[in-house]
Amino acid sequence: MVWCISTNSNAAILNPIWARNSRHENFRYIIRTIADVAQLVEQRIRNAKVTSSIPVIGTRSGPAVFNCRPFSLLFALTFLLCLIPSAHGQQISLSIDDIGSPSFQIRGVAASLENDRFAVSIEELTLQGQTWKNIHLSCPKIRIEHDTIACDQGVLQGKQNWPVRFSFSPNSKKLSLDLRPAEKERWHIDVHWGKHWKIVADIENGDIAYATPWLPANIPTPNAGNVSGKLRLNGSSAKLLSADAELQLASLAFSDASGLHAGEKISVKMTLRARQERKDMAWQSHVSWDQGEIYWHPLYVSGSGVQLVASGHSSPQLIELERGVLNWPTIGEINASAVWDIASRQFAAATFEGKELNLGPLHATFLLPFLEKTALAKTTAAGKVGFSGRIASGEVQELDLNLSKVSLQDKEGRFALNNVHFTLPWRARSASMADLDIGGGRVLALPIGSFKSTIHLQDKNISIPRLAIPILGGSLNIENFRASQAATGWRWEFEGGLTPISMEQLSSALHLPKMHGTLAGVVPRVHYESGKLALDGALLVKAFDGTAVLQDLVLLDVLGHAPRMQASLDMRNLDLDLLTRAFSFGNMQGRIDVTVKGLELSNWKPVTFDAAVRSSPGNYPRKISQRAVQNISALGGAGAAAAIQRSFLGFFEEFGYSRIGLSCVLRNSVCMMDGVEPAPNGYVIVKGGGIPAITVIGYNRSVSWDELIARLQRVTQGNAKPIVQ
Amino acid sequence: MKSLTRLSSWLFLFALWWSPLALAAADLEINTPAITSLKNVMQQRHGDLAGFYASGAVGLTRDGLVAVRDPAAAPLAQRQAMNSLVAAENQDRKALYREIAHANGHPEWEDEVRSTFAQRWISKAASGWWYQNASGAWTKK
Known part of the structure; x- marks a missing residue:
């Protein structure tokens, strides 16, 4: 029926x-x-x-x-x-x-x-x-x-x-x-329902995988781990009135599909206490991350004693963090407060502050991964850092940064800065000024002294009106430095100059043969964008009592493994005496002009140029020592010869000359050589003049660049044994 | 008008004939200090990358670079280093193609050099490594 x-x-x-x-x-x-x-x-x-x-x-x-x-x-x-x-x-x-x-x-x-x-x-x-x-x-x-x-x-x-x-x-x-899903696993749940309801869960080694379905789809999924502890929920009708949890997560592992956000072997203890207060839920929480590792691209962190204490209020519209304290044992303590707007998914307001933090581990763990393609990519740091900031409507409005007694070192030895103090009060949509005080350091092998500067900031634009870096008794002056962020990355420009620095100190610092005199120069506008550094004008340097002008300079991939440089060089009236003394070449007196056109360096080694060395026009003493003659002869290789007035050789250390000239056109690692004028089967490198006079003739027109460099090294090391006719 | 069309056709055929000939003339084994430096650095790095190629974490792309294919195939503690290695390798590969084209006196050949290298890397890849086929799909060799 x-x-x-x-x-x-x-x-x-x-x-x-x-x-x-x-x-x-x-x-x-x-x-x-x-x-x-x-x-x-x-x-x-x-x-x-x-x-x-x-x-x-x-x-x-x-x-x-x-x-x-x-x-x-x-x-x-x-x-x-x-x-x-x-x-x-x-x-x-x-x-x-x-x-x-x-x-x-x-x-x-x-x-x-x-x-x-x-x-x-x-x-x-x-x-x-x-x-x-x-x-x-x-x-x-x-x-x-x-x-x-x-x-x-x-x-x-x-x-x-x-x-x-x-x-x-x-x-x-x-x-x-x-x-009891497994031997040591137990889920005990007590439910009381009615107008007021209560759920109490007592969990022992609960498999975290059971929680997976309840987690939001857009966060990494737990794939291992267990949870133990107690969870207590009280409510009325559909409303949660209180929640208490004391949970320990052990051997937790999670990952997203890409593997770029993952954690393994994580142990976390957490407590939560939440109570309904009027329309909001007031809560306090304590999380202790005891062990495990997390890769959150591009950061990799391992936890040991990391503590987070937080308290606040939540409503359907907002999550308010009234006080959050993150204690990272190796770094220090960071305090924060925030209001998260659930609808707009952004911080309606937030403040954060960290004092006396250890920069070393902070730099290594949290900063370096973001500096991958910069000059700071391979640096270590030490010292103290403090910061505080304010966010409103999802944007940083204020940021105060303070570096104290900081040192920064490049692992490849390219630069180092010591005792750096830096104070930055950055404000959105208004200009601010930062103070930089550097105790000293070095760039390559060049030591630099202490200097101070004021840095102007406006939004994402940085400018430094003037910066004087003491170096080798002189000063490298940078003026009108301006940097800004473009779609292709940072771009910057500056101009400046070099007040006279000691060549003796410079050569000593660079482990070069001892040079005399001073080096000074004017730096035209230098600008950098998209990995390309270029000079707008000519770089004027005074050295060896003459002038050197570097122009058409372009540098590509400066920090990469294949830096490329293009330039033209024009040097006038260089004092041969200073020059030859510097390079142990054997003394020469006189003046020379050097022109290098179409210079192209690949990985800082020349691959192409048209270079010529010529006696400068004008009247000046022209003398060449016996040793210099021998060395110049040696540059011509095994076939080179020095036509020397033999009868005088034994009596004179110095000879007269009227002109010196040697040119090299470098193509495909071969240097095509020429001199001041043709000679039978060769070219004249030194044309004799006066009494006693000497003429040096080169016979090899084509020399491998590597071989020429090897000869120069032998010559400057004083091991030359020329063939003398 | 007819002669113009004829001229255009002739130019097109000439371009078709010239392009591969021009590339064929490129010396991919050419050496410059930069190329030597790049090769040395890449050779050293290869030792670090080989394990990631073998595990499938990193694969060879069809455009002559490398890419993280399956990060989960690498141990967690190595994923940051893996991403750095891939970034550095790609920077050097791009520089290598640029340098080879430049050393051949034809900077405009960079794309062709890269394309030729892409095929070469894949053909020389060890068995079990992953690469992108012509359609961009990952394939195990």
Whole structure:
């Protein structure tokens, strides 16, 4: 027979019948419990069917079947309960095609009770977007005591079989669930419901993977780890009133699909205490990261004793961090407060502050990964740093940075700065000035002295009106330095000059042959953009009592492994005496001009140029020593010869000359050489003049560049053994 | 008009003939101080990268560079170094192609040099390494 009921208004009338049938209370109790659950969910129920092998009073003999659409399950079950005279040896089953609500969906529910054996199966359960299929709960011996249905040896079957104990008291509105998915794993959950509800979870070595479905989809997924501790939630209706948690995460591992955000072997202890205060939830939290490692591209950090203490308020619109203290043992303490706007996903307001932080580990862990393509990519730092800042509407409004007693060293020895003090008060949309004070340091092998400067900042533009860096008794002056951030990266420009520095100190610092005199120069506008550094004008340097002009300078890939430089060089009136003394060449007196056109250096080695050395025009003493003659001859290689007036060789250390000239056109590692004028089978390098005079002739026109360099090195080392005619 | 069309066709055919010939003339083994320096640095770095190639964490791209293919294939503590190595390798590879084109006296050949090298890297890759095929899909050699 089929009953179809669309109202539950008769429930009150049926209750007296229920009260009268007390003998088979257990069976009725089960039914009523299911009815209570149905009332709890009191949502959309489709195609519910209750069958009973019990003959229903007042009808024909035979089992009762209720199959209704739409259906009030509560009423049907209550009705069935009232009609059952005896449950002994009987069976009742319930099937529901679909139960749905805004928060969950259950499909294919089948529950049965036969004597003491209870079983329920769900084909598909969808909760907050997560779906579980084919869930079976069976209990071989269900225990019913007054208000409680309990099972001590149940089994929850999913992908694995989990031993389960539960105790369900619908009148008292209590559910106690105890799951033991693994040997040392235990999830004990107590639920009290009603107007005020409470959930208490006690977890021992709970597999963190069970939490995965509940996490937001856009964060890295835990793939290993376990959780232990206690979680307590209190609420009223749909409102959470308080939450307390004391949890320990151990051996936690997580990763996103790209592997760029991942952690391994993480141990974390955390406590949370949250209370409803008016419309907000007030909370305090303490997190202690004891061990493990995290790679959050491009940062890699390993935790050992990192502590975070935070407290604040949360509402559906805002998360307010009133006070946050991050303590990183190797770095120091950072304090912060913030208001996070949930709708706009940005900080409506925030402040942060760190005092006396250790720059060394801060630099190595948090700064270097962002300096990959800069000159600071291979640096170590030490000293103290402090900072504070303010964010409003998602943008940094103020940033104060303070470096104290900082040293910075390039691991490849290109530069070092010592005792750096820096104070930066940066303000958005207004100009600010930073003070820089450097105690000293070095660039390559050149020591630099202490200097101070003021740096002007406006948004992302930096300018330094004047900077004087003491170097070797002189000063490198940088003027009108301006840097700004473009789409292609930082670009900067400056101009300046070099006040006379000691050549002796310079040559000593660079481990070059000892030079005399001073070096000074004017630096035209230098600008850098997209890895290209160029000079707008000519770089004028005074050296060896003459002038050198470097122009058309372009530098590419300066910090890479294949730096390329293009330039032209024009040197006038260099004093040969100073020059030859510097390079142990053998003394020469006179003046020379050097022109190098189309100079191209690759990895700082010349690959192309048209170079010529010529005697400068004008009247000046022209003398060449015997040793210099021998060395010049040696440059010509094995075939070179010096035509020397032999009769005078033994008597004179110096000879006269009228002109000197040597040129080299470098192409494909070969130097095509020429002199001041042609000679039979060669070219004249030194043309004799005066008494005693000397003429040096070169015969090799084509010399390998490497061989020429080797010869120069031999000559300057004083090992030359020329062939003298 | 007809002669103009004819001239255009002739120029097009000439361009087709000239392009591969021009590239064929490029000396990929040419040496300059920069190329030597780059080769040395890349050779040293290869020792560090080889493990990442073998594990599939890093693969060879079809445009002659390298890319992080599967970061999860590298131990966590090495992922930062791996990304740095890949960035440095790509910087040097780009410089190498530029230098070779430059050393050949034809800076405009850089793209062709890169393309030729891309094929060469892939053909010389060890078995088990990953590379991008012509359509950009990762393929195990």
